[in-house]
Structure formats: structure tokens, C-alpha cells
Amino acid sequence: MTLAQQIDLSRTTDITPDGSDYETVRQVIEMLTLDYQSQPSLELIAERLGQSPTQLQKTFTRWAGLSPKAFLQAVTLDHAKRLLGREELPLLETSLELGLSGPGRLHDLFVTHEAMSPGEWKARGAGLTIRYGYHPSPFGLALVMITDRGLAGLAFADPGGEIACFEDMTQRWPNALYVEDVEATALYAARVFHPERWSADEPLRVVLIGSDFQIRVWESLLAIPLGRAVTYSDIACKIGQPTASRAVGAAVGRNPISFVVPCHRALGKSGALTGYHWGLTRKRAMLGWEAGKA
16 A cells, blocks of 8 residues: 555545635636637526526635636736736846736745755655645645745645645655644645735745756746746746756746745746646636736
């Protein structure tokens, strides 16, 4: 029996809250994504979900801060292009300039980070204790992983995908010791998913475990303010390797601390959302949720 299977058997309670808003939102986003060109009405979406339009509007707006119609506009290609900016300046610098004075700076300021040494990374987690726990989040079930130095991993799973999510994360640091500690990780989950707890005076500690190249990419992601976006080629230029867009894309995809290190804010050159390790629906959800907060 694998470690992940043992862990699954040890979980005797379902921590997913009844009536999770995110499940409703996920279905709405999928419909909007599939039927984008037909611009489905609120009434049609509600009918498909077996809900009243009024209730669906209230649930969605409570979750995202935007109506379904406004959310749809927030994840279209045109909006993505606006997120990327239209200046001739390098887009990452443009993004930073536009975000410096507004609420989009909140997420950047609430995180402080350090990187493990190359030797520690090459040991693939040997000598490292990683505590973990599953917690409800605005984007589905979140797997939170911490060390004594800070948040080291954040991943997401849909119902039934908990084992695959855990195995994906543990394969990154296979020599580490994994200890379930929901009480300890709950403190981090509360800090991450509640904007009222984002504070520059008490920043969230994050530890980056990866190669030197990956860490430089992830640090560039941390510089993107909430409500802005950059392209992979912009990041490649920022780290001094302008021809390494594909390698940058791979590093973005290997980001172990989703949402906090905002890989969802990296878009294709045209503004297309492209892929996301934890699902394109979840990437759309994050961008739309952030549009309601920025």
C-alpha cells in the first residue's frame, strides 16, 4: 500500500463543506467556457443547474464579487489582453507600474519568501519534514504543505482526486518525511484564502524548493500584482533569458505553491489563458475571483 493510500484510509471524515459555493461556481465556469460564443443567459445556466436565477446570482456574486455576466467578461480574451497592458514597455514592468498604488499590490506585499539552497533541493527533500493537511478553499479542496520555514506547497483537488494530488506533490520531494498536521496547516489556509488577513505588516512566510532557474521564475511570478498578468516571454526577459520561454512555461507549470505564487497570472502571448496544472477551470476561477477583489 502506498503512502498516499494509507493517508486516504486514515481520513475518516469528509471535510468538504455541504453546499460548497465553489462546486456551483465550477459548473458555471465550465458552462461559460464551453458555451462562450453563445453567451448563455443567467436563466439558461440556472435551468441547467436546477437552481433559480436569483439564487444562482446571489451565490456566484457572494463567491466571486462579480455577477456571472461580469465574470464572463473578466475571463475573455479581450480582458486578458487588457491585463497584459498595451504599453511598449516590457509587460512585467508595466504590470508593476500599474499595480503599485492600488489594491492589486496587496497580494504581493503579504508574501515574504526564501529559497532553499541548491544542495537542499538536490537532496530531493532528504532531512526535510513536511506537514500537510486538506482544507476547503474558494477553489476546491486545497492540499496545504508546510515546513518549519514556511508554506512549501499548495495544490488543489476535485472530489475523488485527493490521492493523485498528494502523489503529484510528494513526487517533487520524494525523500522528505510527510506528517499529517491539519491543525498546523489550517493556520496557513486561513491566511491564504481570506483577503482580510493579507497584511504587509505580518507577511506570509513561503519557502521555495526548486532549481535555481525555477526559483527565479517563481520569484518573478510573485512580483505580478493581483489583477494583472504577464506572458511567459516577459518572464523570460525579466530573468535575463529571453529565448527561454518554453523553459519558463515548464517552470511555471512546476510551481509547487499555487495561487500564492500566482502562476495563474501567466498567459499566452495572445492573451489566451493556456493550460494550468490544476485545471483550466480553476485558473479561470482564480482570475475571475481576483477581478472581483482588485
